Amino acid sequence: MPVPAERTHVKGSADAVSNPRLLAAHLVVAVLQQGNSLNRVLAAQLGEVTDPRQRALAQKLVYGTLRWYHRLEAVLAQLLGKPMKSRDRDLHALLLVGLYQLLVMEAPAHAAVSETVQATRALGKEWARGLVNGVLRNALRRGEALLAQADAEPVARWSHPRWWLQRVQQDWPQHWQEVMRADNCQPPMTLRVNLRQGSRERYLARLAAEGLQARPLPDSATALQLATPSAVDKLPGFFSGAVSVQDAAAQLCAPLLELHSGQRVLDACAAPGGKTGHILESAQLDAVLALDSDARRLEKVAENLSRLQLYAECVCADAGAPDTWWDGRTFERILLDAPCSASGVVRRHPDIKILRRDEDVEQLARQQLRLLEALWPLLSSGGILLYVTCSVFSQENGEVIRGFLRRHADARTAPIEAHWGLAQAGGRQLLPGEHGMDGFYFARLVKN
Amino acid sequence: MAILDILHFPDPRLRQRALEVERVDASLRALIDDMFATMYQAPGIGLAATQVNVHQRLLVIDVSKDQDQPQVFINPEILAREGVEEMDEGCLSVPGFYERVQRAERITVRALNRDGEAFELEADGLLAVCIQHEIDHLDGKLFVDYLSQLKRQRIRKKLEKQRRLGIEDNVDHDRHAEPVI
Numbered sequence: 305m306p307v308p309a310e311r312t313h314v315k316g317s318a319d320a321v322s323n324p325r326l327l328a329a330h331l332v333v334a335v336l337q338q339g340n341s342l343n344r345v346l347a348a349q350l351g352e353v354t355d356p357r358q359r360a361l362a363q364k365l366v367y368g369t370l371r372w373y374h375r376l377e378a379v380l381a382q383l384l385g386k387p388m389k390s391r392d393r394d395l396h397a398l399l400l401v402g403l404y405q406l407l408v409m410e411a412p413a414h415a416a417v418s419e420t421v422q423a424t425r426a427l428g429k430e431w432a433r434g435l436v437n438g439v440l441r442n443a444l445r446r447g448e449a450l451l452a453q454a455d456a457e458p459v460a461r462w463s464h465p466r467w468w469l470q471r472v473q474q475d476w477p478q479h480w481q482e483v484m485r486a487d488n489c490q491p492p493m494t495l496r497v498n499l500r501q502g503s504r505e506r507y508l509a510r511l512a513a514e515g516l517q518a519r520p521l522p523d524s525a526t527a528l529q530l531a532t533p534s535a536v537d538k539l540p541g542f543f544s545g546a547v548s549v550q551d552a553a554a555q556l557c558a559p560l561l562e563l564h565s566g567q568r569v570l571d572a573c574a575a576p577g578g579k580t581g582h583i584l585e586s587a588q589l590d591a592v593l594a595l596d597s598d599a600r601r602l603e604k605v606a607e608n609l610s611r612l613q614l615y616a617e618c619v620c621a622d623a624g625a626p627d628t629w630w631d632g633r634t635f636e637r638i639l640l641d642a643p644c645s646a647s648g649v650v651r652r653h654p655d656i657k658i659l660r661r662d663e664d665v666e667q668l669a670r671q672q673l674r675l676l677e678a679l680w681p682l683l684s685s686g687g688i689l690l691y692v693t694c695s696v697f698s699q700e701n702g703e704v705i706r707g708f709l710r711r712h713a714d715a716r717t718a719p720i721e722a723h724w725g726l727a728q729a730g731g732r733q734l735l736p737g738e739h740g741m742d743g744f745y746f747a748r749l750v751k752n
Numbered sequence: 753m754a755i756l757d758i759l760h761f762p763d764p765r766l767r768q769r770a771l772e773v774e775r776v777d778a779s780l781r782a783l784i785d786d787m788f789a790t791m792y793q794a795p796g797i798g799l800a801a802t803q804v805n806v807h808q809r810l811l812v813i814d815v816s817k818d819q820d821q822p823q824v825f826i827n828p829e830i831l832a833r834e835g836v837e838e839m840d841e842g843c844l845s846v847p848g849f850y851e852r853v854q855r856a857e858r859i860t861v862r863a864l865n866r867d868g869e870a871f872e873l874e875a876d877g878l879l880a881v882c883i884q885h886e887i888d889h890l891d892g893k894l895f896v897d898y899l900s901q902l903k904r905q906r907i908r909k910k911l912e913k914q915r916r917l918g919i920e921d922n923v924d925h926d927r928h929a930e931p932v933i
Contacts, residue, residue, distance in 0.1 A: 305841060306795070307797055
């Protein structure tokens, strides 16, 4: 049975549809207290909001509040004499949303305060009007000083959990501050042009004809960064596969595989299929097998490929147990885009900072090594296995590769020569924000 | 410890009858730990093995407010029932729906604990409801079976629709996650 409704239920759901601040508070509660991922609650709750401006505002508020959660909590603790009661977590979330508007977003103060105070009514907690008003007006008056005091504590200043901050400081003693800063920025929207349907220059011109500005990114032959994010249905040719939405870091994978016509390729953890699509766009391959252990997410791969008008065999199976799906024919190329902490893409998914636990990292590292071990025998001799994560934690990256190399005399790493990232033993690390890209790790293993 | 996948109504595997546990050993205790992790994360107050597609007679329950009093029931049996009580029930296998269900108000249960030792327990209130609800799972029964056919169909349709829309719960880093105004 679930926790009884009265313990978690937030009153006033119906009103949330017309008050973006209230809706944002509901969504924050769903992530903080109920441990839901933001994607999931957005899909479930945002659909009911029909006014696109209100939707966009609710979304901006919830992303911003979660992104700055640790910092806003530290400010709120100073403003509240004692912590809120557990039955008032909805109010607590509403106050965080209010503080985000005033201290980070710098929204017009009058509307932010009055609308946030107004939301207490929909929660059935009008008794809290004075409290919310008082807290927010105080924040307006003393914002600078409150932030300065909060920022004395690194967890608040960088708005990351302590264990996360410590890992990044330890792994990247020269660069940790840049990583923290990048994690707290809003990411750009980047496109991958399908070169099978036309050149990047031609697509740039098509965008310009629609009034959309973009610039080619130097590290990839396919990437275009939009000046302002846009809905996909406004992108020319999106539905016929001319273009996909994909960060430039993810677009580095397919070229690193050095694909040639006639090869057999395995994409071991394929969903949602962004990289599978890129692999298929890159060369006339003999066959591509796309695996994923999650049937629902595997459907996304098929959807994505059908939009691109490309084909791969999609199989729902555990990449770590090849005896259940492998036909015994080796692959010349294997992409292992391993399940990971996603610490390199936290700017896109700020809820990860709240939901991820320190001990998850070790468990993920074990799973990553297990997958590598299971897939290695499937690689042809002379073939390339590209190991990829969207993590910045070395325990999931260099350490996994080092552990693997120690046990496999027939494996060596092929160095990655590039103008991006930092050369690491075993591979190359791209830190988030570098050339506007997400944080990724790549290692190229060749079989002797 | 791992978070297990919870089956959702109308999955036919929820209708399977669970078999008696024959040995309480380390592998069963590992399953118990995973079930608690899954239940707390849901968040829930009770979980039957059937819901995570393990067809053995095993429940984990924690009805305490602070979620710090885990209880394990292996091969549970209800020895006595008294009185009638109505409560709004939900179910982790029927997410998002709460309906009123009638149950016995007070029950006596016998079961094995995580060390395989037998115990008896008298329960009332939320704990009694929860134990009855979870034992139903082991018999392939769901709380929606107590509702009218109309209500049950409505719930089924809504859940099937949600699944079709593919409500995501994983990280898709290839997606543009944050449209801006």
